[in-house]
Amino acid sequence: MxxxxxxxxxxxxxxxxxxxxxxxxxxxxxxxxxxxxxxxxxxxxxxxxxxxxxxxxxxxxxxxxxxxxxxxxxxxxxxxxxxxxxxxxxxxxxxxxxxxSPNLINTHPALLPLFPGAHAVRDALAAGARETGVTVHIVDEGVDTGPTLVQRTVPVLPGDTEHVLQERIKTIERDLLVQTVLDIATGRTDLAAIHQSNRSATTP
Missing domain, CATH: 3.40.50.170 (Formyl transferase, N-terminal domain)
Incomplete structure (x- = not known):
């Protein structure tokens, strides 16, 4: 458990x-x-x-x-x-x-590495993005820079306000977080292996 x-x-x-x-x-x-x-x-x-x-x-x-x-x-x-x-x-x-770390994860309302930080939804709208989404990632010492575990896209629709888009993202975010935790609990997602693979890939 x-x-x-x-x-x-x-x-x-x-x-x-x-x-x-x-x-x-x-x-x-x-x-x-x-x-x-x-x-x-x-x-x-x-x-x-x-x-x-x-x-x-x-x-x-x-x-x-x-x-x-x-x-x-x-x-x-x-x-x-x-x-x-x-x-x-x-x-x-x-x-x-x-x-x-690596048993420390975060949800972020964007398709990282796009739109990191506290205003991801606002930034996506300001950039004219046609789609954004949700990322669940391992937390590192940067701002939304840790290894990605899973992502899911969310369309940006004509007339979207920040609130409307954020609420649509939240619906996806909740489901994705629950599924990610389930995958970690059952061993389908190995945080240590993903973390080590990312370290190896970024080490000169």
Missing amino acids: LSIVVLISGGGSNLRALLEATADGAFPARIVAVGADTEAPGLDHAEQFGVPSFTVFPSGFPNRGDWGDELLAQIQQWSPDLVVCAGFMRILPPRVVAAL
């Missing part, structure tokens, strides 16, 4: 999808805790499902590194097999990434 800590910053729609999936006794993964960096509304989902939660506010620490160390300590006390950044809007410090 794969144990998971999920990190969020907002409403937690991806978290909700994972909670619903893992509530099924046949699903080979369980969420053991949910963490946040803000008073995220999505923490209500954890409470509804009886999952413990914790919040580590960056404002309570003198620097990003100290905040990251406390976040890591909170995560590690649950000894998760996998950490999922599901709408977690803060870049993790290098020490956190080093301690958790």
Whole structure:
């Protein structure tokens, strides 16, 4: 049984999808805790499902590194097999990434390497893209630069606003995240092997 800590910053729609999936006794993964960096509304989902939660506010620490160390300590006390950044809007410090990688994944609302960063949907519209999508990837020390696990395209339709396109992406994103976690839990996706292959490919 794969144990998971999920990190969020907002409403937690991806978290909700994972909670619903893992509530099924046949699903080979369980969420053991949910963490946040803000008073995220999505923490209500954890409470509804009886999952413990914790919040580590960056404002309570003198620097990003100290905040990251406390976040890591909170995560590690649950000894998760996998950490999922599901709408977690803060870049993790290098020490956190080093301690958790490659069992640290993120969802991003674009077809990386296109449109990295916090405004991917807005950037796709501004660029006149005809399609965008969702990427699930291993987190590294960069901004949305880690090895890609899976992608799915989403068309950009005439008249799309940022909100409309984002909501259409979210529908795909939730399903793709649940399937990715299932694939990791069943061994169909080997994070260590993908991580090592990527390192080998980028090492001179």
